[in-house]
Amino acid sequence: MFEKLMPRNTEIDITPMTLGDCHAASALHGQRFARGWSDGEFHALLSQKTVLGFIAHGNGLLPRRSVAGFVLAREVAGESEILSIAVDTRWAGHGLGWRLMQSAIKEIKYRGGETVFLEVDEGNAPAIALYRKLRFATVAERKGYYADRDGRKTTALVMRLDLV
Numbered sequence: 001m002f003e004k005l006m007p008r009n010t011e012i013d014i015t016p017m018t019l020g021d022c023h024a025a026s027a028l029h030g031q032r033f034a035r036g037w038s039d040g041e042f043h044a045l046l047s048q049k050t051v052l053g054f055i056a057h058g059n060g061l062l063p064r065r066s067v068a069g070f071v072l073a074r075e076v077a078g079e080s081e082i083l084s085i086a087v088d089t090r091w092a093g094h095g096l097g098w099r100l101m102q103s104a105i106k107e108i109k110y111r112g113g114e115t116v117f118l119e120v121d122e123g124n125a126p127a128i129a130l131y132r133k134l135r136f137a138t139v140a141e142r143k144g145y146y147a148d149r150d151g152r153k154t155t156a157l158v159m160r161l162d163l164v
């Protein structure tokens with residue numbers, strides 16, 4: 001589904017992620033998460049028919065290769081999950097996370113998704129605020145699920161959005 005959402009920042013477009021975007025997405029993942037995902041991990045995920053992704057990138061004013069954000073999700077038989085989302089720190093707080101999530105949710109609905117699950121560190125205030133704004137609700141907690149950059153264990157919140 002190629003579609004441009006109404007932009008809050010006109011120099012960035014959101015388009016479906018392709019295998020050619022895996023390298024840039026991996027670099028961005030490494031910037032924003034304690035455990036990075038390699039190009040190969042992105043490639044393996046995106047090669048699966050059940051996996052969908054979108055990237056935020058320059059639209060002409062900025063070079064196409066300047067990836068500002070991405071989202072990856074999986075949809076299987078009505079149940080879907082957000083696998084990962086990240087926005088470059090230089091673009092944080094400009095509405096890209098919101099636009100990426102809206103793109104993913106729209107595609108999930110198009111594929112027949114009825115619920116969307118995700119896991120988020122309970123200390124990740126920007127992400128939790130974004131998900132609550134999208135009407136995700138916390139449905140479970142997983143204690144000691146994540147380890148931060150210092151190896152400390154933290155709790156994951158499981159959040160769910162019902163689409164029907």
Ligand SMILES: CC(C)(COP(=O)(O)OP(=O)(O)OC[C@H]1O[C@@H](n2cnc3c(N)ncnc32)[C@H](O)[C@@H]1OP(=O)(O)O)[C@@H](O)C(=O)NCCC(=O)NCCS
Pocket residue numbers: 032033085086087088091092093094095096097098099119120121124125126127129130131133
């Ligand atoms: C979470 C993340 C994707 C949000 O992306 P973003 O582009 O900065 O978010 P947006 O600008 O679209 O903000 C959408 C909403 O999220 C919330 N939000 C975003 N940044 C916030 C911050 N620093 N503090 C509090 N709330 C914040 C707000 O509710 C905001 O709505 P508003 O602009 O109307 O106030 C981004 O912070 C990120 O990449 N974090 C590192 C990776 C990560 O933690 N991913 C999620 C793992 S579960």
